[in-house]
Amino acid sequence: MLGVTTRNIRCYVALGANLGDPVATVHAAIEALRELPNTHLVGASSLYRTAPVGLKHQPDFINAVVTIDAVSPAPTDPMAGANALMHSLFRIEEKFGRRREPSGARNLARTLDLDLLLYADEISDDINLTLPHPRMHERAFVLAPLAEIAPDLVIPNRGTVRELLAKCADQRIERLPN
Numbered sequence: 001m002l003g004v005t006t007r008n009i010r011c012y013v014a015l016g017a018n019l020g021d022p023v024a025t026v027h028a029a030i031e032a033l034r035e036l037p038n039t040h041l042v043g044a045s046s047l048y049r050t051a052p053v054g055l056k057h058q059p060d061f062i063n064a065v066v067t068i069d070a071v072s073p074a075p076t077d078p079m080a081g082a083n084a085l086m087h088s089l090f091r092i093e094e095k096f097g098r099r100r101e102p103s104g105a106r107n108l109a110r111t112l113d114l115d116l117l118l119y120a121d122e123i124s125d126d127i128n129l130t131l132p133h134p135r136m137h138e139r140a141f142v143l144a145p146l147a148e149i150a151p152d153l154v155i156p157n158r159g160t161v162r163e164l165l166a167k168c169a170d171q172r173i174e175r176l177p178n
Contacts, residue, residue: 009070012117019111022062032092042067045145047176065145082119089114140171
């Protein structure tokens with residue numbers, strides 16, 4: 001298209017699952033992310049086994065983080081691309097059997113959870129989308145895989161991934177063999 005300016009937007013997405021075969025689910029979800037239109041999957045972390053946060057009587061989670069470059073027209077609303085990506089993530093979750101609780105209940109067992117962590121350096125506190133993800137800076141299950149692929153990444157208003165991960169040393173996390 002002539003006259004349309006596009007830009008690459010570096011994004012990070014966290015994946016987690018603890019129902020069914022979570023290792024297979026996370027691998028399959030990474031492949032589904034690879035197929036998203038107007039994106040390029042740049043890289044993926046190893047898989048990590050982590051203890052559930054919140055409700056304790058559920059299986060361990062399998063977690064990972066991927067780097068995606070989203071290619072989109074430069075919109076007048078910078079969050080339009082982030083919202084579109086988030087809705088694409090919801091559609092992938094649904095394909096894997098995820099049903100979101102109307103009550104907004106958190107920390108429940110799930111077939112697949114995809115969280116948009118960062119969309120470039122955008123900051124949003126919108127009712128539909130908070131960026132950076134509001135609790136990512138205090139969760140080893142996000143920070144350890146993120147540190148593997150982007151250790152010096154700065155989370156706006158929080159610090160580097162490496163620094164933040166050091167503050168989560170008390171959280172149980174195990175990198176799975178490839």
